[in-house]
Amino acid sequence: MTTKTNLQPGALRALASARRSITLxxxxxxxxxxxxAVVAATGHTVNTFMWVRAILLPVIAYVLHRITASAEAGSxxxxxxxxxxxxxxxxxxIGVDLIPGVCPPWYAVAQTLCMLPVIRVAFLTRGTALKTAFPKAG
Structure with missing residues (x-):
């Protein structure tokens, strides 16, 4: 495992951008x-799927943030x-949200907006700086 000091400045910048995207x-x-919570509190229908996903995704964001910090340290x-x-x-x-009847359109749109920073991370992790810093083994 390399240390953070062994990563080039470009790789560190890309990982810092990825971490900020995960924070967003x-x-x-x-x-x-x-x-x-507001929709449910105002008497509108909120199904179990929406509650479970709404609770799990911020938890996943925390875990993803921690993993990204480990990558910044060279892992x-x-x-x-x-x-x-x-x-x-x-x-x-997004794929699950597109299944008819799973969730209302407003929720699918909200979840899609939530995924935009993650899509940015997908592009960042495939950039030249990070491909060079973490070459494929074998």
Whole structure:
């Protein structure tokens, strides 16, 4: 495992940008959780799926933030996880929301907006600086 000092400035900048994007993702998911709570409190229908996802996504944001910090410290394994999750999460989240009847359109839009910073992370982790800092093994 390399240390943070062994990563080039470009890689550190890219990982710092990824961490900020994950922080934004966390703030957006917390806002979505608040929206679900407000909708439920005002007597509108909120299904179990919406509650579970609204609660889990901010928790996932925290975990993803920690993993990204480990990647900043030079962990190849953490970088691989962040890189993989940044691709899988938007596809899974948006894909499920597109299934008719799973959630109301406003919730699907909110979840899509929450995924925009994660999509940015997917692009950042595939950039030249990070490909160079974490070359594929073998």
């Amino acid at each position: 993702y966390g703030a957006l998911t917390a806002t979505a959780l608040g929206a679900v 190849r394994r953490a970088f691989d996880r962040v890189s993989t999750l940044a691709v899988i999460m938007p596809i899974a989240i």
